[in-house]
Amino acid sequence: MEFEEITPGPLLADIHSPDDLKKLDEEQLVEVSDELRDYIIDMVSIHGGHFGASLGVVEMTVALHYVYDTPEDLLLWDVGHQAYGHKILTGRREQFHTNREYGGLSGFPKRSESKYDTFGVGHSSTSISAGLGMAVARDLDESDKKVVTVTGDGAMTAGLAFEGLNNAGFLDSDILVILNDNNMSIDPNVGALNEYLVDITTSKTYNKLRDEIYDMLGHFKSAGKKMRKVASRLEKAVTTAITPGGLFQALGFKYYGPVDGHNVDTMRRHLEDLKDIPGPKLLHAVTVKGKGFAPAEREQTKWHAQSSPFDKITGKQLDPDTEPKPPKYQHVFGEAVVELADENEDIVGITPAMPSGSSLWPLMNKYPDRAFDVGIAEQHSITFAAGLAAEGKKAFAAIYSTFLQRAYDQVIHDVAIQKLPVVFCIDRAGLVGADGPTHHGIYDISYLRNVPNMIVSSPLNEEELRNMMFTASNFDDYAWAIRYPRGRATGMDYPEEFSSMEIGKGQRLREGDDIAILSFGPFGNYVMDAADDLSEEGIKVGHFDMRFAKPLDTDLIDEVCHTYEHIITIEDGTKLGGFGSAVTEYLADKPHHIPTTIMGVPDRIVEHGTQEELHDEVGLDPKGIKEKVKEVMQAQSLNA
Template identity: 60%
Template sequence: MEIKPGPLLQHINSPADLKALGKEQLHQVCDELRQYIIDVVSVHGGHFAASLGVVELTTALHYVYNTPYDQLVWDVGHQAYGHKILTGRRDNFASNRKYGGLSGFPKRTESEYDTFGVGHSSTSISAALGMAIAARYKGEDRKSVAVIGDGSMTAGMAFEAMNHAGVADSDMLIILNDNCMSIDPNVGALREYLTDITTSPTYNKLKDDIWKALGKLPVGKNFSREIASKMEHSIKGMVTKSSNLFEALKIRYFGPIDGHNITKLVDTLQDLKNIPGPKILHVITVKGKGYELAEKDQTKWHAPGLFDKITGEIYKKKFDLPQPPKYQDVFGHTLLEMAETNDRIFGITPAMPSGSSLKIMMDKMPDRAIDVGICEQHAVTVSAGLATQGMKVFCNIYSSFMQRAYDQVVHDVAIQKLPVVFCLDRAGLVGEDGPTHHGAYDIPYFRCIPNMIVSAPMNESELRNLMYTAQLESTTLPFVIRYPRGEGVMPEWKTELKELEIGRGRKLKDGEEIAVLSFGHPGNFAASAIREVKQYGINAGHYDMRFVKPIDEEMLHEVFRKYNKVITVEDGTVVGGFGSAVLEFMARHNYHAQVKILGIPDRIVEHGTLKELHRECGYDLNAIADTLKDMMKEKVKVSILQ
């Protein structure tokens, strides 16, 4: 199905084409750009509501600034679809998030207009400040603009960057895209502060009026602005108590302005280009703007999948038989089930209550299930604080986001032996979100920390049992449970909760000559592969290790005494991960065997469907079966001859 852009948009192949239009034509450009995003995403999928909310802002930025010489940094990348379309990627936009196609986020290797790669939040101000400092050092007149929104301002890194920007004497503009949302609704005092500014615009109106009036005085422009600045500071305390947070950091504050008024945006940005130093423009937008259903339910329409753009029906796969639930939903329901009988259980998430399914408990127990905003470091340490008071805290963070709180895990949890339970959602490859979101590294970076328990379930029942074990009073160390994005394998998943022996795996199948050791969900791929190669006379053993730390040494002794060929399978990096732990054991105990490690290779893996990426990385069913046949090729030859 060919999707055609509107009559103006079809001729915009770069910002230069956009600048050739009259300002009065920009309204039509915005309408066509918004419709094109709706048309493409409804058919091909992707993030949705965030980019609709910044159509006018995106158009105004590329109309006013000399991109890519002037450097535009997006935060988070969910907002950047319009940016991609206006910067030469319109005709390829349908490949967005598909295997071999455009990235769903800004990516430096994809376009010179993508000045900084982003997938996680709250990095834009730091990056743009670095660019601005470099421009000043090199004597260049290029501008640096950071667009921060979708809740990213709540993260500590954004405040660290602003604290530096206020004294760095660099020419940069921070645009706060304030839509009161991340993926779920924003939380915290900053949200209330911004709401206060938005609903109490008296100060800002007076400030704008003064600047405009003094700009008309028959004196030097700089002198007029100096008077305006002094008067602005004089009226600040009289009019509002909410106008000084950013300016206390020595960042000039402008706004709030309507982020859907393209004319106002263009005029404002043109004025701000001529004001030196660090500035912040507060822009009010509506996430999902222009698509009524997305405006009403912004969380649901953040990334809805394929849908009928006319009726709003979101297409769901239909199955004749009951299907397994998502691991995240098993986590959410199991946590609530346990919290109903254990009043010391708390749930913590940094801004992902829906994505992690902590919202299931949050709806029933809002005082014990807490969204702390986009601030993973704080999420870990507040969990540690709760743990010092005897609480059993389940801190649910996506694996790739967990990287952002590594020091807190070591300093605040592991060293103090606090029994925080880290539930790492989206561990392993995540699919279309790509390299910024793949949970590839958590096994090595947790395995090297003393006092940690590191586990992974092969199925939903195992996830429930690991969670149950982690919350017992007898479990006194930090406990990591990692599980993948998407569905498990058990339609009848609500099994009896049982305590597991920490550091103990389970033998699923005896074999001859060769064994497969699996860690986590890929054990299901291994089980299928083992069944498939039986036709070649291969009788492989299978061990679900459950724990990589402490690893089941008794089981490993059994494996290396019995088998001289071993395959390890994991959905983490092969460098320093589960397979490496097995090799370390083998070397330490002077065993000799042929070992093949399957997992995520030592390179950046791009985006695609999970099946495509599992195949590419060589640990899907077929890859495991091929490895078994290759290591047992003599037996395969005999089987074929017979």
């Protein structure tokens, strides 16, 4: 999309760094916040991007950069899509139209992008641990910089956040954790912690008493040393006696709040007060995801992110494409798991905070007692699934590839070693696009196929996905991983009935002459396109849809070796240790084998862009396949 210039408000226009923000009077911060919110709405309505989370922390962002001396003071954002306002205030406003575009700004904080991005983050719940590491490094260096982490959008539900809190309370380093409590991740927050926070924010007795104590004693800065000690003891007694804040105090944190995260003056005053209080502190700020944009406040999950232009007043999509589109792979999964659950009452579904992203909502709506959103708790989700499987349930764990990385020990220790038949339905496999390297699902083939008692499969299309799920639902020997990409499927017509699939067996799709292409997963559709073009040029390649990286169809590979002179493998995962490696490992043990070329994602960090742009960059699109075939043919002719 061409850049459409958006004019910032008069105050925001003069802010190119936090130093410019600090030149304003305190009374002007409300206006700056309004201008920043309007600018984010204007930008995302045209160029797309994450939306609701950044709108919810506008006042917090302004107050933080006004009070703290960033980047000398260290500010960490968790999760990263809260940081749009932060990026705009730290010198990137004029480049912000390139956000999440190929070659442009990252949608998340990124250390190589700005000195104000102190820690890169795409996954949730890392800020407290990283911030504590920075605080301890500061203590070792005997410097006086401050460390502040903003933990929100459901991030506090993850075990890593509590591991960081527990260690921070023990080490007693000076760190401020801001809990951005908006009751949301992408979908509504779940769990006992969420209910605990709701109790805090709705306790009239506690809030009234807290406000009265605060008013009586005055601001911490203006109080004398003796009075500050009295205030601290009284506050501790109150919070311990009537529960709110007691959890965080038990972990060694001084608890403050809850406060209105949308009152920039309130946020500023509290931050100024807390800046001079030593030790671990937690400020509980209550916010609304999507604040200031009515449609986003009403439908917070829908407005978590937007990819299409919309009317910034009504929220209606502009020039909607009414052409029918193929279903997304995640929706094919969502419909299929319900159909399977209709026939098998032992089927259950589990997802770590992604019922929308992984399309588990249909199962949750139809069978609410058999579908579970466990919150941002990937490790727990897998061991929870293992426990269900141990008691005879057929557990379908719907999880993003990049999130499954966080539960790798549970995959091995709790599932594979015990030969439990958990079905891993791995969404967002391959290069995912604009979310970039923190979300690319390119490692799962490698990290799963070396685990015993694990089938690793990937479908060419919708029909194969459904049939893999059906076959897995009736397989009880051990675990099965089914990986599929983000985005649209092929749009093929597939049978309504499921069919069993022979485990470890591929299929021949096209006969050829000298070169055979073995594809694993949806990239086989690119191979079909490339093979059609090559055929018009008189080049005939064989094409084999392998379906399984483990177990391999070694009979089919042997047949290929007897018929062709060269093998090319292709996959939407890393070249190192993936499907292509599995093929070459098998051939290495054969006394006579043909040369093999592996096509996959190279051993480097691939940045963000559309999936098509990234496939082109790494040479895995139809054009790249054709070029590789011709390169192999040229090498063969030179060696002839």
